[in-house]
Amino acid sequence: MKPYIISLGLLEILILKGTWAGSHSMRYFSTAMSRLDLREPRFFSVGYVDDQQFVRFDSYSESQRMEPRAAWMDKVDQDYWERETQMSRKAAQSYCVGLENLRSYYNQSETGVHIIQHMYGCEIFPNGSFKSGFEQYAYDGKDYICLNSETYSWTAIDPQAVNSKRKWEERSISEKEKAYLEETCVLWLHKHLENGKELLLRTDPPSVRVSRHSGPDGEVSLRCRAQGFYPAEISLTWLRDGEEQLQDTEFIETRPGGDGTFQKWAAVAMAPGQEDRYSCRVQHEALAQPLSLRWEPEAPSVWVIVGVTAGVLVLVTAVVAGAVILRRRNSGGKGGAYVPAAVCRETTSTEGQMGLEMSPPSC
Ligand SMILES: *[C@@H]1O[C@H](CO)[C@@H](O)[C@H](O)[C@H]1NC(C)=O
Ligand SMILES: *[C@@H]1O[C@H](CO)[C@@H](O)[C@H](O)[C@H]1NC(C)=O
Numbered sequence: 001m002k003p004y005i006i007s008l009g010l011l012e013i014l015i016l017k018g019t020w021a022g023s024h025s026m027r028y029f030s031t032a033m034s035r036l037d038l039r040e041p042r043f044f045s046v047g048y049v050d051d052q053q054f055v056r057f058d059s060y061s062e063s064q065r066m067e068p069r070a071a072w073m074d075k076v077d078q079d080y081w082e083r084e085t086q087m088s089r090k091a092a093q094s095y096c097v098g099l100e101n102l103r104s105y106y107n108q109s110e111t112g113v114h115i116i117q118h119m120y121g122c123e124i125f126p127n128g129s130f131k132s133g134f135e136q137y138a139y140d141g142k143d144y145i146c147l148n149s150e151t152y153s154w155t156a157i158d159p160q161a162v163n164s165k166r167k168w169e170e171r172s173i174s175e176k177e178k179a180y181l182e183e184t185c186v187l188w189l190h191k192h193l194e195n196g197k198e199l200l201l202r203t204d205p206p207s208v209r210v211s212r213h214s215g216p217d218g219e220v221s222l223r224c225r226a227q228g229f230y231p232a233e234i235s236l237t238w239l240r241d242g243e244e245q246l247q248d249t250e251f252i253e254t255r256p257g258g259d260g261t262f263q264k265w266a267a268v269a270m271a272p273g274q275e276d277r278y279s280c281r282v283q284h285e286a287l288a289q290p291l292s293l294r295w296e297p298e299a300p301s302v303w304v305i306v307g308v309t310a311g312v313l314v315l316v317t318a319v320v321a322g323a324v325i326l327r328r329r330n331s332g333g334k335g336g337a338y339v340p341a342a343v344c345r346e347t348t349s350t351e352g353q354m355g356l357e358m359s360p361p362s363c
Pocket of ligand 2: 125128129
């Protein structure tokens with residue numbers, strides 16, 4: 001949550017000179033939801049440093065406290081939790097009022113369920129200095145108002161938002177936002193990066209595989225699948241004869257693997273027989289150079305051979321199976337130990353967002 005008051009203890013961070021490989025960000029996603037049964041609205045907030053959730057608050061939780069969601073948060077002192085909890089409880093109250101106000105701007109009845117979403121945060125350059133700030137609101141899933149991070153003025157995206165804009169301008173809210181986004185937010189981001197550096201500043205290179213799939217109409221596609229990488233930022237490109245193929249390429253969104261790393265794939269369609277003209281290029285912070293991979297037809301599996309021979313020589317089966325087990329052991333259980341569970345597992349790191357992540361700031 002936004003601590004407008006900078007505690008003195010933080011000043012030392014000002015002189016802490018961080019040098020990090022990439023840009024970093026701290027973001028909060030808050031959601032306030034009115035209820036059909038006219039109970040108090042639910043207020044829910046989650047904080048992220050880069051792709052790692054680190055705090056959350058839920059007004060419907062028993063404790064009604066800001067809670068840590070990352071191990072490195074045990075390095076912050078008790079004052080932090082008190083302050084964050086107080087601010088979150090206050091925010092819950094003000095969203096309660098906010099939901100009422102917006103309901104009246106839109107002439108909506110008291111009985112509907114409505115949602116305010118709020119996203120804000122800051123980004124820093126690799127040298128640690130402020131890069132950008134952003135803040136925006138949505139109402140019932142539509143963009144409502146956003147802060148122009150250069151002029152620090154509010155842009156009413158929805159016509160009803162002029163009401164909010166007027167109120168906030170009267171109360172000079174955007175000056176506080178500027179101070180928060182450019183200073184407080186950056187200070188805390190530095191502090192979190194320092195506390196959680198083992199996790200936040202690590203880079204895990206992607207493991208990449210290319211597989212071939214054929215469709216019912218005889219079309220063929222090659223899929224380039226990257227797994228196990230961190231941070232989430234990655235670029236997968238299919239090239240044909242060295243030329244980028246954007247049009248025929250299908251991507252999925254980068255998604256959490258459930259173990260703190262990320263996964264993504266890109267597939268390209270082609271006529272059969274063209275496979276060797278294609279290569280997949282992978283760029284990621286953890287790779288010194290881009291990877292380039294092609295589809296390689298698999299050698300006949302050991303099990304096919306076993307199957308053919310089994311009827312004749314049962315002994316061979318045992319030897320081959322033994323060899324396979326040995327090979328797995330020798331490679332530390334990793335080689336060939338493809339784990340489909342990670343692919344199918346429900347995401348855990350976005351659960352807090354309830355799928356409410358908003359689009360990037362548009363002003
Ligand atoms: C709400 O009602 C008022 C008065 O009837 C009207 O002027 C206004 O345009 C209405 N707003 C919306 C969003 O329908
Ligand atoms: C940090 O890096 C950015 C972008 O590379 C640059 O504009 C800025 O001047 C740098 N700041 C400092 C304090 O070196």
